[in-house]
Amino acid sequence: MSQFRLETRPDGLQRVITDGLASINGRECALELVGGVTPDQAERVLRYIGDYIASSRQKIKPGETMRYGWSTLRFVQDEGDAALSIEELEDPYSTTSDTFARGAAKAIQILRSQDEAVKRNGLSSPAHHPHRSERAVICRRLSPNAPWRVLVFDRIKARQADQSGWFVGCGSSTHDHNDVNELASLHLVYLSERDPRIVEYLAMPEDSRVVFDQRRVIVFNPGAQEGHVDSTAVLS
Numbered sequence: 603m604s605q606f607r608l609e610t611r612p613d614g615l616q617r618v619i620t621d622g623l624a625s626i627n628g629r630e631c632a633l634e635l636v637g638g639v640t641p642d643q644a645e646r647v648l649r650y651i652g653d654y655i656a657s658s659r660q661k662i663k664p665g666e667t668m669r670y671g672w673s674t675l676r677f678v679q680d681e682g683d684a685a686l687s688i689e690e691l692e693d694p695y696s697t698t699s700d701t702f703a704r705g706a707a708k709a710i711q712i713l714r715s716q717d718e719a720v721k722r723n724g725l726s727s728p729a730h731h732p733h734r735s736e737r738a739v740i741c742r743r744l745s746p747n748a749p750w751r752v753l754v755f756d757r758i759k760a761r762q763a764d765q766s767g768w769f770v771g772c773g774s775s776t777h778d779h780n781d782v783n784e785l786a787s788l789h790l791v792y793l794s795e796r797d798p799r800i801v802e803y804l805a806m807p808e809d810s811r812v813v814f815d816q817r818r819v820i821v822f823n824p825g826a827q828e829g830h831v832d833s834t835a836v837l838s
């Protein structure tokens with residue numbers, strides 16, 4: 603399945619629709635080009651969905667959802683339309699809102715920003731792009747309610763599917779992070795709700811370290827003793 607068509611509705615709205623997915627899924631899938639999404643980007647999303655259906659042999663039905671990178675997509679069927687249309691989380695950084703909106707512009711943009719952060723910091727290639735519901739292990743001194751001065755993100759190999767592989771420490775060399783009583787587990791979205799700018803760094807490969815201090819982001823490439831300031835990052 604790798605055929606796509608570009609359709610233009612009478613009102614001018616364009617969408618990319620699969621051509622042939624119905625033979626295995628029962629329905630084609632369509633992504634509207636809203637929020638600046640290009641036909642190429644839409645095809646990538648639809649190809650991902652087609653590959654998922656082909657490999658899992660699960661048909662996608664109206665109302666069902668699918669993880670796409672950080673965010674979640676939902677499939678809906680409009681009256682009089684044989685195809686499934688794609689929606690995305692309207693606020694992918696919120697822990698409380700589960701409203702969906704047409705298209706996939708935000709989900710696509712997050713994936714792009716993560717790949718760009720890897721590239722501009724000279725890292726080899728992105729690792730797993732975690733979903734917002736995946737967990738990080740976090741130092742208990744980083745209270746969800748108190749202000750954070752320094753956050754130190756270290757990526758290790760994730761041992762379980764719901765683990766992102768990220769450990770978030772307080773940056774204190776005297777705090778024992780090997781003591782499990784000093785650690786907690788947290789869904790990544792709780793971190794992004796506090797500071798959405800963290801999300802673009804979360805696809806960095808294993809053994810990367812990212813330090814967020816008051817004003818800067820410092821990236822340590824795997825194996826590097828010294829980090830470098832990510833000059834593109836602007837923290838308030």
Ligand SMILES: [Zn+2]
Binds near residue numbers: 742
């Ligand atoms: Zn700590």
